[in-house]
Amino acid sequence: MSLFSWEGFVALMLGGLYGSLFGAIPGLTATLAVALFIPIAFFLDPIIALPAIIAISSVAIYAGDVGSSIARIPGTPASAAYAEELYSLSRKKGPVYSLGISAMGSAIGGIIGTLLLIFTATGIAKLAKQFSSFEYFWIAVLGLTAGIFATGRAPIKGFISLLLGILFSTVGVDPTLGYPRFHFENPNLLSGLNYIVAMIGLFGFSEVLEHVYRPVKNENHTIDDQHPTSNAYSFFVAPLLLLFKEKLSVLRSSFLGVVIGFLPGAGADVGSWVATSVQKVGNQNQEDQEDKVIVAGTSSNNAAVASAWIPALSLGLPGDTVTAIVLGVFLMKGITPGPLLFEQSMDLVWSLFITFLIANLVLLPLYGYLTARIASQIIKVPSRILLSIIAGLCVVGAYAINNNPFDIWVMVAMGVCAFALRRGGFPLAQVVLGMVLGPILEQNFMVSAIKSKWSLMSFFERPIALVLMLLTIVIIIVGVRFIQSGKAHKNTTRTS
Amino acid sequence: MLKRLFIRDVLSGSLLIVLSLLLWVRTLSFPELENGYPGPALFPQLIAFCLGILGAYLVVRSVASKNTLSPSSRPSSKGRVLRLFTGIILVATYPLFVHHIHFIPIMAGLIFFFGIILNNKPWKAMLTAVLSAGLIYALFTQLLGVPL
Known part of the structure; x- marks a missing residue:
């Protein structure tokens, strides 16, 4: 089976459609779309399943803007960064134009991210061999x-979420020493918590619980009667002219998206927030800068979607929650991500690169134009109907992975835990990051420590290790300064 | 809003301290490596230590900000909590029946009851439940060949 078969074509088209619907529905995220797709992906050939995931995530990130544009309800956290501007511009110049900027900005940002993915992933993979x-x-x-500083101005809560994620990863047999931990005499827990099941609970079931606890009172959103029309000029040409005019902003935002997306644990959400913040800070004195902010946000978030795959493919580390799920799919299929992937499965790697280009060149403009109408209709379907279906899908998704009813209890437990974390203002993405990076951290620490007979200085002696340590210090310094500058800005605003 | 955050932080911090203590106690039974080097307990204990410290920090920070519970910090209504627990119990009991009842009625029942606790009208909830359960069943068993 190949990407260029009819099955591949259908998978891409359906993946794009599925992603666009999920992204457009408020409260449903690209991560949830991918998480709910996992039970299906499990039974598909990886050559088909992985491109479908790329199509889902790329289009879902764009489609998150449809809800923002029509009803000021962002479909994804990434689109929340510029939801206000998108809504305002839709009121002034119509949703076709504002969604056109979003789709074209996403496409160009995504292409820049993909090119960097193509040209740097192999290099990083070669370097990784020396690790x-x-x-x-x-x-x-x-x-x-x-991951801690990606939470913005609440790093303590991000850190706590991260620690909880690492704690969840310690359930089961210790990978280094073989000792079973926190299994409570239950054999189902000996192999640890399946993190796809955990993620369905964390993102899907907690969303349902959130709405069960706090039902939407009035579902008659203030939807403008002016729906996207078949105005090709407004959707394609005018936004492209604007993007050409704002090329420096597009390049800067895409670059920011790539850099942030590349960092494990950051991803499109953070990339989008940073790029729009930079755009807003740089243009504080300009009026009517909505279109520029949208350009910055959209080009950054889709660039980050692509670059998040660089560490995932070359190092086996997730750049965001979507790639965290993708790593799970790799392992389910018996594929080990990392340097060897580029030697043993080059056909798979190239199919991923090509899919990114197709997703950004074809799927985004196509679905941007065609599904804007469908998505705007779905927004009108009461969320309480959709959520009851999602509750069922969460159960089926958790059960279908191993055909083990115990996984449903794990999913419920994770959903309840995520619900409590949400109520306490703790971020969820960091829990996933902790679950994914926790075993890598622990196993490599223990192996290194035992290898060096517990001489901890050996952690600072190798050149690449030293560079990585310095980078960590730089991130801490920049993160702390960012928080301090935020506090100072807050105080100045209060005083004025 | 800030005051509500205060209550949440005190509660979250206290829970984290309790969790860290439980975790620490649990890890005491884990074995050590030869020559007294730390074994499988090392990471869980480090996590417990950090969670305890951060939990205490959340409590102290909130108390130091001298906020008190304001009238706007309304407690959760019984109805909400009841709905929440009903939702959790609905899903948590699903595995008990999964091998005894056919997928379509049990899944339709689950979606129907979720529809009800999400304030849908019974006929809408029923229609949604039957259609979705049928579709999910068809997708998984017929299209993908996954037994449910």
Whole structure:
């Protein structure tokens, strides 16, 4: 089976459609779309399943803007960064134009991210061959540190979420020493918590619980009667002219998206927030900058979607929650991500690269134009109907992975835990990051420590390890300064 | 809003301290490596230590901000909590029946009851439940060949 078969074509088209519907529905995220797709992906050939995931995530990130544009309800956390501007511009110039900027900005940002993915992933993979347990330990530390500061101005809560994720990863047999931990005499827990099941609970079931606890009172959203029309000029040409005019902003935002997406634990959400913040800070004195902010946000988030795959493919580390799930799919299919992937499964790697280009060149404009109408209709379907179906899908998704009813209890437990974390204002993405990076951190620390007979200085002696440690320190310094500048800005605003 | 955050932080911090203590106690039974080097307990103990410290920090920070419970910090209504527990119990009991009842009625029942606790009208919830359960069953068993 290949990507260029009719099955591949159908998978891409359906994946794009599925992603666009999920992204457009408020409260449903690209991560949830991918998480609910896993039971299906499990039974598909990886050549088909992985491109479908790319199509889902790329289009879902764009489609998150449809809800923002029509009803000021962002479909994804990434689109929340510029939801206000998108809504305002839709009111002034119509949703076709505003969604056109979003789709074209996403496409160009995505292409830039993909080109970087193509040209740098192999290089990183070669470099990764020189990595030993010491370097992998520092990479995990780097990713976890970036994850803490990626939470923005609440790093303490991000850190707590991260620790909880690492704690969940310690359930089961210790990978280094073989000792069973926190299994409570239950054989189902000996192999640890399946993190796909955990993620369905964390993102899907907690969303249902959130709405059960706090039902939407009035579902008659203020939807403008002016739906996207078949105005090709407004959707394609005018936005492209604007993007050409704002090329520096597009390049800067895409670059920011790539850099942030590359860091394990950051991803499109953070990339989008940072790029729009930079755009807003740089243009504080300009009026009517909505279109520029949208350009910055959309080009950054889709660039980050692509670059998040760089560490996932070359190092086996997730750049965001979607790639965290993708790593799970790799393992389910018996594929080990990392340097060897580029030697043993080059056909798979190239099919992923090509899919990114197709997703950004074809699927985004196509679905941007065609599904804007469908998505805007779905927004009108009461969320309480959709959520009851999602509750069922969460159960089926958790059960179908291993055909083990115990996994449903794991999913419920994770959903309840995520619900409590949400109520306490703790981020969820960091839990996933902790679950994914926790075993890498622990295993490589223990292996390195035992190898060096517990001489901890050996962690600082290898050049690449030292560079990674310095990068970690830089992230800490930049993160702390960012928080301090935020506090100072807050105080100045209060005083004025 | 800030005051509500205060209550949440005190509660979250206290829970984290309790969790860290339980975790620490649990790890005491884990074996050590030869020559007294730390074994499988090392990471869980480090996590417990950090969670305890951060939990205490959340409590102290909230108390130091001298906020008190305001009238706006309304407690959760009984109805909400009841709905929440009903939702959790609905899904948590699903595995008990999964091998005894056919997938379509049990899944339709689950979606129907979720529809009800999400304030849907009974006929809408029923229609949604039957259609979705049928579709999910068809997708998984017929299209993908996954037994449910």
